[in-house]
Amino acid sequence: MRSFVRIIIPCLAVLCLAIPALGQDTSRSAVVQLKADSIPLQREDIYPYASLQQLLKGNAAGVYVQEPSGEPGSIGSIFLRGTAIPFLSSKDIYEAQPTVILDGIPLIMDHPFTFDIQSFDYNHLGPATNLLSAIDLNNIATVEVVKDFGRAAIYGPRAANGGVILITTKAPVTGRRKISFNTYFGIVQRPGIFTTNAKFENDFRRKFYDKYATTEQQQTYPLYLRDSTNAAYYGPSNWTDLYYKNKPVYGVNASLSSGTDRANFMFAAGNQRSSNSADNTRMDRYNAMFEINMVPLHNFTISSMISASRLERKRNTWLRDRFAEMQYLPDLSNPLPPNKQLYGQYLHEYTKSFDDNKTNEVNGYFKLNVTIADDFHFESNFGFDYNEGVRDVFYPSTLMETVNYLSNYFGYNQRVYFNNTLTYHHKWNFKHDLTIEGGEVFQSDYNRYNYAYAYKGPNDLIRINLLYSDNTQNNYLSPKSFNHALIFSFMDKQRHRLLSFYGRMAYNYNDKLDFSVLMRADGSSSAQPDNWWMYSPTFTAGLNLKNTWLQDYNAVNNLRLHASWGRVGRLLPDDRFGEGPQYTSDLSFSNNPVRFSYNGFPGISRAYSSGYIGYGITWPYTDQLDIGADASFLGNRVNASFDVYNKIDNNMILGVPFSAEYGYTSQFKNGMKVRNQGIDLSVQASVLPRNSKLQWVPGINLNYNRNTLLALPGGLDQLVVGDKLLQVGHSIDQYWVLQNEGIYNRDSDIPVNHTTGKQLNYKGIPILAGDPRWKDLNNDNIIDDKDKTLKGHVMPVVSGGFSNDIYWRGFTLGVSFYYALGRKIMNAEMANHFDFINREGKIDMSAVKEITFWSKAGNYDKYPVYNPWSTVDAYRTDQDLFLENGSFLKLRNLSLQYDLTRAKWWKRKYALTKFIVYATASNLFTITPYTGGDPELTDYNGFDTGYGLPIPKTYTIGLKMDL
Numbered sequence: 001m002r003s004f005v006r007i008i009i010p011c012l013a014v015l016c017l018a019i020p021a022l023g024q025d026t027s028r029s030a031v032v033q034l035k036a037d038s039i040p041l042q043r044e045d046i047y048p049y050a051s052l053q054q055l056l057k058g059n060a061a062g063v064y065v066q067e068p069s070g071e072p073g074s075i076g077s078i079f080l081r082g083t084a085i086p087f088l089s090s091k092d093i094y095e096a097q098p099t100v101i102l103d104g105i106p107l108i109m110d111h112p113f114t115f116d117i118q119s120f121d122y123n124h125l126g127p128a129t130n131l132l133s134a135i136d137l138n139n140i141a142t143v144e145v146v147k148d149f150g151r152a153a154i155y156g157p158r159a160a161n162g163g164v165i166l167i168t169t170k171a172p173v174t175g176r177r178k179i180s181f182n183t184y185f186g187i188v189q190r191p192g193i194f195t196t197n198a199k200f201e202n203d204f205r206r207k208f209y210d211k212y213a214t215t216e217q218q219q220t221y222p223l224y225l226r227d228s229t230n231a232a233y234y235g236p237s238n239w240t241d242l243y244y245k246n247k248p249v250y251g252v253n254a255s256l257s258s259g260t261d262r263a264n265f266m267f268a269a270g271n272q273r274s275s276n277s278a279d280n281t282r283m284d285r286y287n288a289m290f291e292i293n294m295v296p297l298h299n300f301t302i303s304s305m306i307s308a309s310r311l312e313r314k315r316n317t318w319l320r321d322r323f324a325e326m327q328y329l330p331d332l333s334n335p336l337p338p339n340k341q342l343y344g345q346y347l348h349e350y351t352k353s354f355d356d357n358k359t360n361e362v363n364g365y366f367k368l369n370v371t372i373a374d375d376f377h378f379e380s381n382f383g384f385d386y387n388e389g390v391r392d393v394f395y396p397s398t399l400m401e402t403v404n405y406l407s408n409y410f411g412y413n414q415r416v417y418f419n420n421t422l423t424y425h426h427k428w429n430f431k432h433d434l435t436i437e438g439g440e441v442f443q444s445d446y447n448r449y450n451y452a453y454a455y456k457g458p459n460d461l462i463r464i465n466l467l468y469s470d471n472t473q474n475n476y477l478s479p480k481s482f483n484h485a486l487i488f489s490f491m492d493k494q495r496h497r498l499l500s501f502y503g504r505m506a507y508n509y510n511d512k513l514d515f516s517v518l519m520r521a522d523g524s525s526s527a528q529p530d531n532w533w534m535y536s537p538t539f540t541a542g543l544n545l546k547n548t549w550l551q552d553y554n555a556v557n558n559l560r561l562h563a564s565w566g567r568v569g570r571l572l573p574d575d576r577f578g579e580g581p582q583y584t585s586d587l588s589f590s591n592n593p594v595r596f597s598y599n600g601f602p603g604i605s606r607a608y609s610s611g612y613i614g615y616g617i618t619w620p621y622t623d624q625l626d627i628g629a630d631a632s633f634l635g636n637r638v639n640a641s642f643d644v645y646n647k648i649d650n651n652m653i654l655g656v657p658f659s660a661e662y663g664y665t666s667q668f669k670n671g672m673k674v675r676n677q678g679i680d681l682s683v684q685a686s687v688l689p690r691n692s693k694l695q696w697v698p699g700i701n702l703n704y705n706r707n708t709l710l711a712l713p714g715g716l717d718q719l720v721v722g723d724k725l726l727q728v729g730h731s732i733d734q735y736w737v738l739q740n741e742g743i744y745n746r747d748s749d750i751p752v753n754h755t756t757g758k759q760l761n762y763k764g765i766p767i768l769a770g771d772p773r774w775k776d777l778n779n780d781n782i783i784d785d786k787d788k789t790l791k792g793h794v795m796p797v798v799s800g801g802f803s804n805d806i807y808w809r810g811f812t813l814g815v816s817f818y819y820a821l822g823r824k825i826m827n828a829e830m831a832n833h834f835d836f837i838n839r840e841g842k843i844d845m846s847a848v849k850e851i852t853f854w855s856k857a858g859n860y861d862k863y864p865v866y867n868p869w870s871t872v873d874a875y876r877t878d879q880d881l882f883l884e885n886g887s888f889l890k891l892r893n894l895s896l897q898y899d900l901t902r903a904k905w906w907k908r909k910y911a912l913t914k915f916i917v918y919a920t921a922s923n924l925f926t927i928t929p930y931t932g933g934d935p936e937l938t939d940y941n942g943f944d945t946g947y948g949l950p951i952p953k954t955y956t957i958g959l960k961m962d963l
Contacts, residue, residue, distance in 0.1 A: 047895070050283065050285075052100065053130070053137075061680040070937070072128045072282055079096065081163070082707050083623070086733075088420075097161060099164045100164070100165045101165065107385050110131060110411075112451075114126070114411070122947075123423070126409040127358065130360045132201070136272075138266050143168075146163045148628075149567075150516070157852050173258065179257075181254045182960045188246065190950060207864060233488075249275050255268035256268075260298075272285045273285075273602040289306070293856075301367075304366045311360075314357075320850065329844070330400055332844075353394050355393050376422065388411065416941075418442045438502070441501075445496040446942075447495075448492070455486040460961075474702075494574070498523070518538040522534045526572040536568055539560070545560065557635065562629070563627045565624070577668070582607060606664070621649075625645040628680075629641070644678075645680070655721075657719075672713055674732055693809060695806065698805075739774065741775055742773040760776070762783040773867055792824030818890045820888055824886055827858065828944055830860075837869055864881075888926055888936070895915055896920075897918040922954040932944050
């Protein structure tokens, strides 16, 4: 706690001097609001953002966005005020995301249950498209990141992951007609790559062979590196001419809005193409939205909205992803050649395949608002969100050793909700303001998928997606198309219902003192029958210092202190938790985690591989204390927001080791407890006088966050899960590694236990000359897991962004930066390159070499020359040799706008009320001590595997106009 206080004190001092975050709304506690219409430059629709994650990156305190790849449409993650969930697998990322609420519609995301049938968790089955990419940012009026439970707790369990993100679309105009148009065109620039060929790789490996290789090991030197006259590998390394290309991006959006106070509407439609310069990847989005409001009777309003989106995604051609989809590995002795001509021949064969990825999303609502008398207001809201993903894949036999492959995925997620709220609001004597509100929320979720794949069709011309045929219809493709023994089908579903009741009372005295109380009851179908209901309170209080004691201080325009404490339940991630012990279709006789039949004969067993779920599972819940201040100074020219929070997730569920004789991999238990403490700071200022023709508005936002594991189930002090250690008193996002101190150059340098006479060993394996010098922490002369230590953090300790906006005579210049500090990256790509002996020629995913293998990223000379044949696995990734500082500062956006309607020659009689031309540049440079590639491109474990496509530099020009 002392270290936490030491952070708070200097930040309080900074509060009076710093300059705030872009678009900070200081009238509400702990709410960061990006206002699309507040300042023309700050309208985010001039940037070619492909998703909500990209919009939020660096624009809101307490929000950290992780993009593991620059591939358009790929999954990105949002974290609010850190995370309380240890990332032990890809499934955990899905459970750590905040709820996004669009016009009151809580959007439903993909469910991670497809990972249960995957041998590899690189990607979600199906199109694996970022569903938040379906939102057209041109139609958005405001985005609010609500982190304070004083407001977020009204959403109950949906706010458990640090709060909620509220999106409000633009409202129809009244009294006139408005037509808006926005379009841009640009390119993404191909990066500069240091390419290599077999000569470079041979020179790299020779120093290891010359120093350590035996005669037998010399004879197993890879064939593709032996012959220096082989032009396929030793010739020009010009594969980048085919892999990286400048690609176009464009977007167009148009909207029509009109009406009166009694009836108004808005219709909008748009199309956007997002591209990456690498691997010919792209995503096309098509949007349409219609909104209408009607007031047929006084005090009675009917509102309705429907929105539809279509996403079509062209994915990467990575070998790893293809093999993971097929669950079939060919001979990996020879990698793809770096020569353009031969690599082009491979790409030509690849064109005979297809990989169609389509995602459709539809959502909408129907609202009734009724004012009863003067003080009572009733609102009824029915809404839905539905998305579906389809992926059709075919790979010809020429790519897979005469074995062709076909698969089809169809999955959908649907949510239906029904809310009713009755509000009483009364104000008397111009001082007392009372609001009493009661409501109910019913929400029903349904997730389902069907997945099938097959091998060895009769030829590469039959590529239909029909994996089953009806013999009674004399279908000539059956049974000739695919042998039924080589067809594998899977399906699963998840169903969840949430029923909630809440009551809220809020009181404000003369705009000086306010407080509120919220009581909520949530019933979940995924909870066990004796623990269906979760009851949670929230309390808030605020004191307006300006109106109470500082009314005569003109330099202070607003100063409000606020505090809140709240509790929300955390939904159980799987409907299996509501059932207790159960059976499942799990035979597990092949490389698939789940099999439900053998040659058509069904089978059933206990859920051994999924973990044992017993009785007595109760609701996890989150408590958060938030204390902060919102302030405005010097005629509202300086605005600031400061929050200190302490968030504790209690009674969380974790799989812990189980007695082996029961056959289960683990048992799920309540009892994990994680604390996140931190600070959010946002400041913004108008530096120059108001009457100046030149205006400068700088801003900064910052989040400091540290998480600590406070307890484990069953009173455990520590728990090892795979290559991770969860230890009470430490962070849940640390690396568990051996400490590297160099190399043993001679056998005489290796320590010997003088008592036993035994030499230092690694888990019983003798350490020899050429092996790493790992630190023996417990001095037992054995290097093992007891000598590992927790180091670094996957998540940044400090993150945020800062911006500078300059206005002059209709010109607007904007510059925005994004930064992350105090994080570490495991340079797994470098480790894999040095570990070539263990990764060469095996029929294993670790032996896969992409075409990007023929490039250099990083400094090879900084690493010791260990014996790569050593049985201690000298270049393993569970050591700090490859653990690097992953902090960075990025210039995210640079833009210049000019509003022609501000020009003196512009005739006011023109129909156009706004005509703006603009140019933008994104991702121009990165400052980082990291020696690998882009420090943003890491997976959920903080590993840089080299599989993230680069986030490209993008340049666009465009125009916006209203008439």
